[in-house]
Amino acid sequence: MSDRRPGHDQPDSRGRTGLHRTGLDLSGNPDVRVRDVEVTSDGWHVLRRTTFDYRGRDGEWTTQARETYDRGNGATVLLYDPIGRTLLLTRQFRFPAYVNGHSDGMLIESAAGLLDGDSPEDAIRREAAEELGVGIGELTHLFDLYMSPGSVTERVHFYAAPYVPADVAGGGGVEEEGEEIEPVVIGYDEALQLVADGRIVDGKTVILLQWAALTLFG
Incomplete structure (x- = not known):
């Protein structure tokens, strides 16, 4: 389902789109599977809440969520x-x-x-x-x-x-x-x-x- 909010499928005030897709294509760590990315604040910088599955050292998978603040490098x-x-x-x-x-x-x-x-x-x-x-x-x-x-x-x-x-x-x-x-x-x-x-x-x-x-x- 398409989310038509600015910064997602429509350009925001800084011309950005796809803010809700960052991290979905990560594949470098086989013990991490990104499930969902939610943009919780998209002002000048971007705050995301990402839900992912993580496999621990015991081999068990757990579902976790983290907030990340993206202000660029x-x-x-x-x-x-x-x-x-x-x-x-x-x-x-x-x-x-x-x-x-x-x-x-x-x-x-x-x-x-x-x-x-x-x-x-x-x-x-x-x-x-x-x-x-x-x-x-x-x-x-x-x-x-x-x-x-x-x-x-x-x-x-x-x-x-x-x-x-x-x-x-x-x-x-x-x-x-x-x-x-x-x-x-x-x-x-x-x-x-x-x-x-x-x-x-x-x-x-x-x-x-x-x-x-x-x-x-x-």
Whole structure:
């Protein structure tokens, strides 16, 4: 039976169709059989409830259901000055952190953003220019990580790249999207201390700083 709601068989406000079919064709795991996909919210991003059969280690099949939040994939970059041993980060208000116990919601983070149809490399170059006013030259790909695999589908592509402080100009984010992003230059040693004392609490940024401790400034 055809469901004529927007985002299913009719394009929604972002031109999407087939939102209720994601996952039905999965076949990589013989112990999982997807039975049904229900879109429970299809605003800017998509929340689905998927029912599937799962075969456990004992060979028994059970029927389970999981909600997944699909906001697309993203990319992030650690911008570093190898001569001055500094990092170029962002500072911005994050309401989800604020409403969940962060004192003022102002988080120090690495530059990042959703791919929005671009390749990961193009996306992070775009975000670095928009947020920090930096044109990235050589990019080093580090790894791709699922940041919250229990409920969020997003896979984040991690990069590192050198920057020259004198070349930083502009930035601040995209005003039409409500972004107000402050570029922050922090010494590498200070950044590690900010992690230790709880002033840097963004997961992707902590991961990048740990990579830097092992690889970059060790």
